[in-house]
Amino acid sequence: MMLFFFYLISLMLLLINAVFTSLAKDKENFVCVNGDIIELENVCDGIKHCVDGSDETMKLCFHIICPPSMTRCFYGACIGKEKLCDGKSDCVDDSDENNCSGKLHICGMNEFKCTSGECISSENICDGVSHCLDKSDENEVLCEDDLCPDDAFHCNHGGCVHMDALCNGFKDCVDGSDETEIVCKMKNCGKNCDKVKENISCPPVFSERLNIICESKEGPKQGLVPCNKPASVGTIAKYGCKPFYVPAGSSQENNKQMVCQMDGKWSREALKCEPECGTRKPEATALIINGSVSKIGRWPWHATLYILEGGDWTYSCGGSLIHERAVLTAGHCAWQMEPHTIKVALGKYFSDYKMKQDFTVFAEIDKIITQPLYQDLNGNFGSDIAILILKVAIQYSDFIKPICLDWNLYDITEHLTENSIGTVVGMGITEDDKFSLQLREVKIPVVSAKKCINVQSRDFKKFITYTSFCAGWNNG
Secondary structure: OHHHHHHHHHHHHHHHHHHHHHHHHHOOEEEOOOOOEEEHHHOOOOOOOOOOOOOOOHHHHOOOOOOOOEEEOOOOOEEEHHHOOOOOOOOOOOHHHOOHHHOOOOOOOOEEEOOOOOEEEHHHOOOOOOOOOOOHHHOHHHHOOOOOOOOEEEOOOOOEEEHHHOOOOOOOOOOOHHHOHHHHHHHOOHHHHHHHHOOOEEOOOOOOOEEEEEEEOOOOOOEEEOOOOOEEOOOEEEEEEOOOEEEOOHHHOOOOEEEEOOOOOEOOOOOOEEEOOEOOOOOOOOEEOOEEEOOOOOOOOEEEEEEEEOOEEEEEEEEEEEEOOEEEEOHHHOOOOOHHHEEEEEOOOEOOOOOOOOOOEEEEEEEEEEOOOOOHHHOOHHHOOEEEEEOOOOOOOOOOOOEOOOOOOOOOOOOOOOOOEEEEEEOOEOOOOOEOOEOEEEEEEEEOHHHHHHHOOHHHHOOOOOOOOEEOOOOO
16 A cells, blocks of 8 residues: 555656656746746846746856856856946846946946946036945045035035035935034024134145135135135135146146135145156257267256265266155165265256256255165165155256156056167266266167177176166167
């Protein structure tokens, strides 16, 4: 009897399995582990159509090859490429929304791409409301330079809200800065506003790169006021870059003024300016043996280094001005030296320390920074570099400007192909085995490291490293 029931149950199971298999085959369906049936096209599509999720497992989907128009979830499912980093989870393991900051997802011309991946209207950036899932449309870095209209309040994080929104019991600014005690106290001060304002001020405004004019629009001190002192509420600071400086990027081009707000903060960050880096002037110069004397003003970033020897300042090395307070030079030029034993001259065209022009500037050294691994004659010539920090910022002029550096250059060797021509500028050793009396320049071709090693003496080969390159003519 028991054998009969066992046989009957087995037969029923085989029959059920046969029916499901037949259904799946006839209608191109998939049988879930729990017995549910779904369409085969819904398998490994990023969505759980089976209640138990058996249609979206790594074991089932991992070996699937996605077509070119689709992208792959981590566990193997295929989804449309347009769903990648769109702010919604389209893979059951959420892998389509991971690491979205580094993935290419193109938004429309009038859209802003959130760090989390989705696209929002550009009109929604820095409006006080988070439209991105990760709130990246309202972050401080993005919104700090956002300029608010005269009838608006600039939130601390950036972004603007209308004045009527202040102290209405709702945080219209993402950071709630429109509802702070000091803001509400100012808005509701009534007849005591002047007294309340006495205790509120914005910090002084000062920059070596800006021309600034401050004007008070309210209170007893109306008119021009010093910018280097705390500013009263309503004070307007107007500014522009000093000569030889330019706005730091297109986002700064319309940054011309800021207002001291009732919360004691300026309505925006002051204009950021960067040096207008030097470019060589194209005038021709008279030819001299193995080079030519440089025309004054042709290389405005060139720095001349002098060392103190026996009470006199003697020419030592050259360098390049890279900042108002920084000169780049070789490590061996400052190796184991104290700052007070080196002096930098800018706008200098004669190696004699006492010979100078009206525009020549001498600067004292505050600090010497060498590459930590550099050991000079003891070894490691591959780190032969140093930066000299000046005590006082240099004032730029037509004759003194920083060198143009490509800070985004990925491969420094891409411009150093063999036989490409470069220019060397300096007052180094000449064919007479003496330092040049004047600043010179010479055009020479780049030589490959392999060729350079083969033709140079053994003693010189140690100077050919991964941070240097060879250049010069075969005849010297």
